[in-house]
Amino acid sequence: MIQPQMPETKNWRFHRDVEQLGWLTIDTPGPVNTLSREAIAELELLVERFEQLARSNELAGIILLSGKDSGFIAGADISEFDAMSDFSVLPDALRRTHALLARIEQLTIPVVAGIHGFCLGGGLELALACHYRVAVNDDKTRIGFPEVGLGIFPGFGGTGRSIRQVGPVDAMQIMLTGKMLRAGAARGLNLVDKLVRHRDMLRWEARKAVLQKRRSSEAPFHKRAMAMGPLRGYVANKMREQARKKARQEHYPAPFALIDLFERHGDDWQAMIAGEVDAFVPLMGSSAATNLRRVFFASEGLKKQGTKGVRFARVHVIGAGVMGGDIAAWCALRGMSVTLQDLDMERIKPALDRAKKLFRKRLKKKHEVDAAVMRLEADATGKGVGRADVIIEAVVEKLEVKQAIFGGLEDQLKPGAILATNTSSIELERIAEKLKQPERLIGLHFFNPVAQLPLVEVIRSSFNTDAEIGKGAAFALAIGKSPVVVKSAPGFLVNRVLMPYMLGAVERVERGESPELLDAAAVAFGMPMGPIELMDTVGLDVGKSVATELGHAVPEGSRFDRLVKDGKLGRKTGEGFYKWVDGKAQKGETPAHADLAGLGRELVKPLVDMTEVVVAEGVVANEQLADIGVIMGTGFAPFLGGPLKARQDGRV
Numbered sequence: 180m181i182q183p184q185m186p187e188t189k190n191w192r193f194h195r196d197v198e199q200l201g202w203l204t205i206d207t208p209g210p211v212n213t214l215s216r217e218a219i220a221e222l223e224l225l226v227e228r229f230e231q232l233a234r235s236n237e238l239a240g241i242i243l244l245s246g247k248d249s250g251f252i253a254g255a256d257i258s259e260f261d262a263m264s265d266f267s268v269l270p271d272a273l274r275r276t277h278a279l280l281a282r283i284e285q286l287t288i289p290v291v292a293g294i295h296g297f298c299l300g301g302g303l304e305l306a307l308a309c310h311y312r313v314a315v316n317d318d319k320t321r322i323g324f325p326e327v328g329l330g331i332f333p334g335f336g337g338t339g340r341s342i343r344q345v346g347p348v349d350a351m352q353i354m355l356t357g358k359m360l361r362a363g364a365a366r367g368l369n370l371v372d373k374l375v376r377h378r379d380m381l382r383w384e385a386r387k388a389v390l391q392k393r394r395s396s397e398a399p400f401h402k403r404a405m406a407m408g409p410l411r412g413y414v415a416n417k418m419r420e421q422a423r424k425k426a427r428q429e430h431y432p433a434p435f436a437l438i439d440l441f442e443r444h445g446d447d448w449q450a451m452i453a454g455e456v457d458a459f460v461p462l463m464g465s466s467a468a469t470n471l472r473r474v475f476f477a478s479e480g481l482k483k484q485g486t487k488g489v490r491f492a493r494v495h496v497i498g499a500g501v502m503g504g505d506i507a508a509w510c511a512l513r514g515m516s517v518t519l520q521d522l523d524m525e526r527i528k529p530a531l532d533r534a535k536k537l538f539r540k541r542l543k544k545k546h547e548v549d550a551a552v553m554r555l556e557a558d559a560t561g562k563g564v565g566r567a568d569v570i571i572e573a574v575v576e577k578l579e580v581k582q583a584i585f586g587g588l589e590d591q592l593k594p595g596a597i598l599a600t601n602t603s604s605i606e607l608e609r610i611a612e613k614l615k616q617p618e619r620l621i622g623l624h625f626f627n628p629v630a631q632l633p634l635v636e637v638i639r640s641s642f643n644t645d646a647e648i649g650k651g652a653a654f655a656l657a658i659g660k661s662p663v664v665v666k667s668a669p670g671f672l673v674n675r676v677l678m679p680y681m682l683g684a685v686e687r688v689e690r691g692e693s694p695e696l697l698d699a700a701a702v703a704f705g706m707p708m709g710p711i712e713l714m715d716t717v718g719l720d721v722g723k724s725v726a727t728e729l730g731h732a733v734p735e736g737s738r739f740d741r742l743v744k745d746g747k748l749g750r751k752t753g754e755g756f757y758k759w760v761d762g763k764a765q766k767g768e769t770p771a772h773a774d775l776a777g778l779g780r781e782l783v784k785p786l787v788d789m790t791e792v793v794v795a796e797g798v799v800a801n802e803q804l805a806d807i808g809v810i811m812g813t814g815f816a817p818f819l820g821g822p823l824k825a826r827q828d829g830r831v
């Protein structure tokens with residue numbers, strides 16, 4: 180078979196087989212496929228050739244596959260976005276890519292995409308320009324538009340094509356939430372046309388699709404009708420309402436710009452694509468998008484920490500309270516075999532019940548839930564210690580108790596096992612000082628609720644070496660958490676910066692200011708929750724003890740002090756600064772305020788000041804780590820890029 184003359188490409192491979200099928204494989208430099216400017220320019224050359232071959236009947240169809248195990252395509256190349264934000268290059272680049280995808284769609288021969296693993300953003304936009312999509316129906320397939328998380332929306336024609344393909348309501352939902360769909364869900368929405376069980380079946384199914392000239396069908400009329408006539412304005416308003424519940428337009432403009440675009444052109448997919456450019460360009464250069472990209476790369480950077488090649492299979496958690504129980508459940512959810520130790524079964528049972536709820540919520544399929552339940556074992560006698568790769572202590576915050584526990588198990592440990600405490604307030608050196616090998620003890624500080632907060636502070640004591648810390652970070656990554664290494668100093672990073680912010684707000688409440696107003700102001704600034712609601716959520720007893728540990732004694736007779744003494748500890752007891760019903764703070768009217776965000780800035784200032792102190796003291800290695808740590812541990816406004824970036828930009 181004589182191969183046609185093809186352009187030289189670094190990101191694509193092409194060959195034509197005896198059936199005149201063209202096999203196009205994307206394999207870009209790096210661990211995942213991305214659509215860089217170079218990859219797109221090369222695809223332009225290839226498509227030109229495909230057009231010629233199709234005209235001369237030398238090509239029966241094209242099958243687009245990925246040459247990487249990691250997946251299909253993870254989107255446009257985000258590392259080029261800063262340079263691409265330039266108004267002088269971006270509109271042209273977008274129009275050129277629009278034209279390229281339109282040419283693929285207009286090829287007279289069938290073009291079929293075979294998808295495994297990640298198919299995101301620009302990757303999905305390219306797949307949607309193909310005539311038919313086959314995807315592997317396994318756990319790794321993830322299909323979606325994560326762009327809103329980067330402060331933009333799909334810009335390679337994905338807005339219009341997804342609406343055409345799945346209908347306006349579902350398409351907008353996918354784009355507005357950034358949710359990554361599994362194969363079954365994507366098929367259910369008509370985003371893909373056919374599922375196969377294994378990756379090695381993709382080629383065969385895609386080949387059949389080409390030979391049979393299969394073409395995907397568009398969304399049915401009743402779905403498309405939701406974007407027609409006056410209904411579209413109504414639907415757009417509903418979407419705005421939903422979007423406002425999640426984010427403020429002044430902080431995250433992208434979802435709102437997308438809804439505006441839909442309102443203008445949602446009934447005409449081509450007009451929607453054409454309108455993308457003008458709406459997209461200002462977003463790309465916005466400070467929110469720039470900061471969100473910084474956050475993306477900073478969190479990618481966290482994945483590079485940790486000793487490579489260490490395997491963790493068994494975890495032993497001591498203490499089945501809220502933190503210990505939830506840490507054990509999380510580890511079991513993420514595939515570890517876990518033993519959970521406490522004095523007796525009565526104390527362990529509530530943790531097992533909570534774990535089951537978590538498994539049901541996250542895993543859904545019965546056999547997976549059952550397997551996770553099996554992985555989590557109650558262990559009242561501590562028999563799991565000697566087998567564990569990781570031991571995490573999460574008992575009451577009392578030095579003597581912790582010292583006794585670690586002293587008692589040091590001789591039973593497997594060589595190389597991680598020995599960790601989840602203490603949030605006791606200096607590691609003091610817990611470790613009685614150990615024969617004090618260098619073994621590290622801190623793994625999880626945050627409550629464990630299942631929701633991605634951060635784990637890996638605490639380094641003056642005894643530790645890089646070896647223990649590297650392993651600790653590797654373990655955090657192994658259970659899907661993001662590690663930030665922090666020096667053992669009171670409050671570590673997150674509690675240290677949160678306390679002055681929360682106590683500052685509490686003091687204002689003591690002086691008679693409205694908790695509702697303070698909370699609303701912090702949210703208007705960009706915090707996920709106000710400081711008073713946060714104090715109630717954390718628990719006033721916990722807040723008081725961390726405050727005391729950090730040298731901010733709670734004044735006798737203050738409202739805070741009285742609440743603690745009365746057992747009104749916040750959310751968990753049904754009352755703190757607020758009354759709580761069904762896990763919700765019962766707030767009264769928020770008093771009017773002329774500059775809510777300004778007040779929010781004032782409230783957040785102590786947090787930012789303290790982040791500067793923490794970096795200056797070397798508690799975290801650098802500003803970027805402090806920023807990402809505070810974002811992940813407190814939810815601090817990601818669109819501002821973290822407290823220090825916000826200060827640099829004069830935003831606080």
Ligand code: COA
Nearest residue numbers: 210211213253254255256257258297299300301325326479
């Ligand atoms: N552009 C540029 N680089 C990307 C990228 C993209 N779209 N997607 C992933 N990468 C890079 C990562 O930065 C990382 O680089 P590094 O090894 O130099 O740090 C590498 O690819 C591997 O990614 P990683 O996140 O470690 O792999 P993972 O398996 O944990 O996660 C993804 C894979 C695809 C889920 C994740 O990387 C991701 O969310 N990517 C962004 C997807 C996106 O937003 N696409 C839309 C862009 S418009």
